[in-house]
Amino acid sequence: MDWTNTDWDEIDQKFYPKRKVDNTISRFIQFNIGSIRSQKMNKQVEYESLTECLFYYFLELDPRTIRYYVQPVEVPVFVMEDGELKAYYHVPDVLVFREGKVPTLYQIKAKEPTVLDKNYIPFQRHNRACEKYAQEQKWDYSVIYPRSTDPIVIDNIKNLARYTKKRKYCAEVIPHLVYKLRLFEKCTIDQLARSFDSLYERKYIIPHIYYLIATDQIRVDLFRPINKSSEIVVGSTFLHLETQMSTEEGSPE
Template identity: 45%
Template sequence: MKWNDKDWVSEDQEFLPKRRVDNKISWQMPHIIGSFYSNKMNRVVEYHSLNECLFFFLLELDSSTVRYYVQPINIGIQFFDDQGNTKGWSHVPDVLVFKNGFVPLLYQIKEKGGPTTTTFEKCNFHCENYTNARGWHYSVVYPKVLPKAVQANIKFLEGFIQKRRNADKWIPEIIARLSQLRTESIINLASDFSHRIDPLHILPIIYHLIATGVFSFNLNERITEYTEISCFPFHTQFSMLFHDEEVMK
């Protein structure tokens, strides 16, 4: 499915966050909570774990992800207690993703190796029923299973998605130069413009071109200024992380 042409007005209202990010119910194991400005959503996005933060950064970098909504829906879960009385609670999954080529994707973000409780199993069961009834897909995702180098690259590059001031002046020349060279280290490419501008001003623009999928590099090696880059499209490398069987269950 293609999602680029939607205006998202109704979804922006329907999938507003259904719970507030805090530590009130996590007194035994407090979460790391925070927020960041989403260039993709044009709003502040909150997270309540490093797993969530990492996964949301990945969504920001994946060019095939058009839109995503955190804590998007309430799913009612009912059960019978020992006396046969109907009990229940409302479960809020972590994120709903609209990604080109896919039906809407609902994710629960978890820490790998954590205990599998009956509550967790009930939540999965009801989430799967909910998504199946709507033609969506449900998955549990374990972002911190990704290699440490990949995690570091995601965190680093997310900070360069936003285009720097005066970048438009240099981007065509930088792309043209790397197209001529075919492959080059980041620092050497920046130094090619040293007769006109301090290379330190070119480096953020190069990182921006990597973060937005224009330039590519070996995602499995931690990026430095000596990393070799090329003009082959990079966006598919981020998309492929969604299909890692260790990450997505």
């Protein structure tokens, strides 16, 4: 799907957050609620759990993601109670717009509940309702478990998310970094930085290299801790990262 001529102001108004950020266990788990500064949405994006926060960091790094909307819709859920059909609304976590794809409605979970979990039945009920709603809207629907990703990858995502904002000397430095890296074909972050010692202090160059990784212009191995010794090449780091998050399509059995 081509989103080139989309009126994003209209989409922004349509998918505003449908409820206030809340977390009933936040008084027991400190810092469970918060927000991140989104470069893609150009505003603060709130989260209700650290798992949501991690996925929003991923969306900031994902080169295909154009925009994303937290708590975007109210999904009707029907349940029988005492022989009477009752209805209420469930608000899923995020709606993601990506290049070349229909929107995807996500539920973000720390882990897949089992039949022994007290929230298993509501989880299944909400899953079925969200899947049906997405089908009616001609969207995709997924349940995703970001914390199932390798812990090293998680640490790297958290670190790189800090570098998505354009640096002070981007226009001046970035073309030279990419050009030099193409000449090297492959080198470490430190080697690339040292090659500019006669022009710039390393404290200015290294953040720009991390910016290029965070904006998916330089490829690095996410399954190893990223540091000055990490090998880098020109290319994409995040294009296939979502497959590492154990996505479950539709309602899990």
